[in-house]
Amino acid sequence: xxxxxxxxxxxxxxxxxxxxxxxxxxxxxxxxxxxxxxxxxxxxxxxxxxxxxxxxxxxxxxxxxxxxxxxxxxxxxxxxxxxxxxxxxxxxxxxxxxxxxxxxxxxxxxxxxxxxxxxxxxxxxxxxxxxxxxxxxxxxxxxxxxxxxxxxxxxxxxxxxxxxxxxxxxxxxxxxxxxxxxxxxxxxxxxxxxxxxxxxxxxxxxxxxxxxxxxxxxxxxxxxxxxxxxxxxxxxxxxxxxxxxxxxxxxxxxxxxxxxxxxxxxxxxxxxxxx
Amino acid sequence: xxxxxxxxxxxxxxxxxxxxxxxxxxxxxxxxxxxxxxxxxxxxxxxxxxxxxxxxxxxxxxxxxxxxxxxxxxxxxxxxxxxxxxxxxxxxxxxxxxxxxxxxxxxxxxxxxxxxxxxxxxxxxxxxxxxxxxxxxxxxxxxxxxxxxxxxxxxxxxxxxxxxxxxxxxxxxxxxxxxxxxxxxxxxxxxxxxxxxxxxxxxxxxxxxxxxxxxxxxxxxxxxxxxxxxxxxxxxxxxxxxxxxxxxxxxxxxxxxxxxxxxxxxxxxxxxxxxxxxxxxxxxxxxxxxxxxxxxxxxxxxxxxxxxxxxxxxxxxxxxxxxxxxxxxxxxxxxxxxxxxxxxxxxxxxxxxxxxxxxxxxxxxxxxxxxxxxxxxxxxxxxxxxxxxxxxxxxxx
Numbered sequence: 001x002x003x004x005x006x007x008x009x010x011x012x013x014x015x016x017x018x019x020x021x022x023x024x025x026x027x028x029x030x031x032x033x034x035x036x037x038x039x040x041x042x043x044x045x046x047x048x049x050x051x052x053x054x055x056x057x058x059x060x061x062x063x064x065x066x067x068x069x070x071x072x073x074x075x076x077x078x079x080x081x082x083x084x085x086x087x088x089x090x091x092x093x094x095x096x097x098x099x100x101x102x103x104x105x106x107x108x109x110x111x112x113x114x115x116x117x118x119x120x121x122x123x124x125x126x127x128x129x130x131x132x133x134x135x136x137x138x139x140x141x142x143x144x145x146x147x148x149x150x151x152x153x154x155x156x157x158x159x160x161x162x163x164x165x166x167x168x169x170x171x172x173x174x175x176x177x178x179x180x181x182x183x184x185x186x187x188x189x190x191x192x193x194x195x196x197x198x199x200x201x202x203x204x205x206x207x208x209x210x211x212x213x214x215x216x217x218x219x220x221x222x223x224x225x226x227x228x229x230x231x232x233x234x235x236x237x238x239x240x241x242x243x244x245x246x247x248x249x250x251x252x253x254x255x256x257x258x259x260x261x262x263x264x265x266x267x268x269x270x271x272x273x274x275x
Numbered sequence: 276x277x278x279x280x281x282x283x284x285x286x287x288x289x290x291x292x293x294x295x296x297x298x299x300x301x302x303x304x305x306x307x308x309x310x311x312x313x314x315x316x317x318x319x320x321x322x323x324x325x326x327x328x329x330x331x332x333x334x335x336x337x338x339x340x341x342x343x344x345x346x347x348x349x350x351x352x353x354x355x356x357x358x359x360x361x362x363x364x365x366x367x368x369x370x371x372x373x374x375x376x377x378x379x380x381x382x383x384x385x386x387x388x389x390x391x392x393x394x395x396x397x398x399x400x401x402x403x404x405x406x407x408x409x410x411x412x413x414x415x416x417x418x419x420x421x422x423x424x425x426x427x428x429x430x431x432x433x434x435x436x437x438x439x440x441x442x443x444x445x446x447x448x449x450x451x452x453x454x455x456x457x458x459x460x461x462x463x464x465x466x467x468x469x470x471x472x473x474x475x476x477x478x479x480x481x482x483x484x485x486x487x488x489x490x491x492x493x494x495x496x497x498x499x500x501x502x503x504x505x506x507x508x509x510x511x512x513x514x515x516x517x518x519x520x521x522x523x524x525x526x527x528x529x530x531x532x533x534x535x536x537x538x539x540x541x542x543x544x545x546x547x548x549x550x551x552x553x554x555x556x557x558x559x560x561x562x563x564x565x566x567x568x569x570x571x572x573x574x575x576x577x578x579x580x581x582x583x584x585x586x587x588x589x590x591x592x593x594x595x596x597x598x599x600x601x602x603x604x605x606x607x608x609x610x611x612x613x614x615x616x617x618x619x620x621x622x623x624x625x626x627x628x629x630x631x632x633x634x635x636x637x638x639x640x641x642x643x644x645x646x647x648x649x650x651x652x653x654x655x656x657x658x659x660x661x662x663x664x665x666x667x668x669x670x671x672x
Contacts, residue, residue, distance in 0.1 A: 173375035176342055179362040180369045181389030181469070191392055195379045 024254070031248035037241035050248045059233060059249070066230040069144075070213040073151040074159075077208045078201060080152070081159030085200075086193075088160075089167040100164065104157045115150060115221040122146050122222065142224045150222040151212050158211075159204035166200030167193070202267040206260045214253050290317035293509050294339060294477065299348035301334055301533075308334045310533035311348070316511060321503050323512045323524040326556070331533035332513045336479050339511065340369050352477070368470035369479040373486065374462045376454040376469075383450040386468045387437040391430075395422075398429050401473070440468040443502065460491045467499075471506065478503075480512045484519060496522045517557050521545065529553050546598070547661050554596050554663070561637050565595040565662070573660060576612050576632050582660040593662040599627070600640040601659035610652025616645045 034047045053059050088099050106114060120126050122141035129135040140146045170193060178188040212218075216231030230249060237246030294316040301309040309331040316322050324332035337343045338350060341362035350357045357365060368389075376385050384391075390398070399407060410428050411420030441447055444464035454462060463483060470478055480499075484492045500523045503510045514520055520527050521541045528538040529552075537549045548554035554562055565575030567587040573580050575595050587593055607613055614632035621627075628639045630651055637653070645651050 171373075171375060173371050173373060174377060176362070177369070177371060177375040177377070178388075179342075180340060180367070181392070182363045183389070183392050184363055185361075187392055191388075192377060 062230045074209045077159040085163040155208040158207040162203035163200040166197040295351040297349040299345045323520040325520045326530035330530040366476040368475045370483045374466040390433045440472040444468045561597045563595045581657045583657045596661040599638040604641040607652040611654040
């Protein structure tokens with residue numbers, strides 16, 4: 001039994017090695033070299049010169065933007081997402097699966113397409129304006145608000161689902177026990193329900209924070225290039241074949257990701273809230 | 276034991292009613308789970324609601340706890356109508372079937388949970404304002420102790436109470452354990468300590484022993500009974516296990532389909548079941564059709580037996596109830612009825628026999644040994660013969 005499982009796992013292990021582990025390693029190594037398309041391969045050498053870009057204003061601003069927007073969208077997603085997840089959990093609606101499907105429905109269409117559509121809705125002349133004559137979001141594209149709106153809109157399901165999963169796993173008898181021991185429903189929520197769903201909050205936060213931190217498509221499209229994230233700089237660096245600098249910035253993001261995963265394992269050892 | 280002795284025990288009049296259920300009805304999906312149920316529970320009583328699953332016993336318990344509201348009728352506690360009072364405002368704690376311990380808290384935090392989350396005002400009232408101020412003055416040495424200091428003293432008192440409760444359930448030394456590091460029996464005790472820590476007036480227990488193994492269950496039965504006597508708290512216990520009910524209860528309420536079939540002391544329910552359902556549910560028994568010939572004489576198994584303590588119309592059909600251990604096994608010449616042993620089982624203390632008399636098979640418990648096929652002589656004392664009215668529409672379970 002065990003042996004056949006091991007054999008079946010081999011193809012994936014090889015795939016993982018060749019297409020994930022080796023490129024990652026290559027990326028880390030490249031970040032310490034001067035590899036660009038302008039340098040002949042036999043002249044590539046190790047250098048720490050790339051680290052100078054970390055002090056450049058453009059990099060710092062992009063990092064600040066990434067961190068600020070990722071944090072803000074995580075907080076907004078948490079507040080709204082927890083509320084929605086809790087509402088779904090406590091609703092008497094029989095088929096909660098349908099509600100959850102509606103929540104994740106937008107994820108079934110392409111991310112770029114959604115960002116483009118949102119950008120259109122936020123432009124001065126947009127489809128809603130043509131249809132009904134006015135638009136609340138009209139003419140906001142390019143602003144920080146628009147980017148934040150786009151990020152929250154896109155990543156909300158990643159917050160709702162893990163929180164809903166942990167809420168659903170809480171034994172109803174625990175809530176009854178809290179009421180029985182004299183806690184008001186409000187106190188019951190803060191002393192029993194919230195602590196027990198905290199793992200879901202951590203999972204959800206990481207699943208919102210990481211892609212918003214590292215992403216580049218949504219800010220690029222919705223801000224029309226006005227607001228630069230670190231992902232956009234990496235994108236540009238690779239586009240203009242500055243592999244060395246691009247790799248260094250990518251490694252930096254990798255460090256953030258690893259840190260977050262370590263944080264996650266502290267709260268959710270079995271990873272049961274991850275999808 | 277004599278029937279008359281048992282009857283004379285009756286309910287004691289000086290007892291003070293604590294919980295009164297008056298014509299309580301609860302309907303789910305047009306089915307009456309609890310049907311027009313009236314029951315009075317007295318102070319300092321160990322009462323058991325007994326019945327198979329779906330008989331409405333748990334629903335009744337949950338209505339007392341306040342988790343569900345009755346559709347009709349009144350729930351009166353301490354003379355006040357409690358129908359719409361939420362669970363957290365009732366002087367009642369529950370021990371849940373699967374314990375419901377908080378997994379994010381350790382043992383001590385679990386036990387102290389209720390007290391620690393009370394408001395300052397209610398804690399001040401609970402411990403007594405004067406007592407708190409007194410103690411605070413001793414520490415602070417000044418006249419008006421700060422709220423911070425009083426809080427500190429309250430917290431110390433809560434911890435002391437939690438430790439005391441843990442000592443009561445014999446779990447001293449487990450304070451800092453995680454609840455998932457405890458065995459089922461230990462979790463059960465934590466749940467008990469948590470419910471008893473602030474000495475509620477009423478403790479509800481929803482099949483709390485169901486998940487324990489036999490040995491542990493028996494030990495817990497005695498401990499629960501002892502605890503109830505010691506603390507003077509009213510215990511309302513729900514179970515489907517008649518033995519459990521017998522061992523612990525002062526009073527048993529047998530339920531079926533949301534209706535009380537019989538209530539009374541374990542002895543009276545065991546010896547004088549009011550109908551077939553109760554007789555069958557409470558232990559093994561023989562139910563034999565008979566005819567009440569005249570006063571103190573009943574005819575069954577083809578013979579007249581002297582009986583005592585029952586009054587029916589002459590020649591009325593009755594169901595005779597005889598517990599297997601009440602048969603007297605005697606030499607054949609002294610026997611009222613003679614039968615043949617068709618099945619024998621050694622049960623340790625006694626032997627269990629199926630005895631065929633005419634076309635009826637009787638269950639007999641005795642210390643004597645017989646082989647299958649041997650004739651056996653049986654007789655019975657008049658006071659061991661119990662009779663019930665024949666219920667025509669009753670299904671046999």
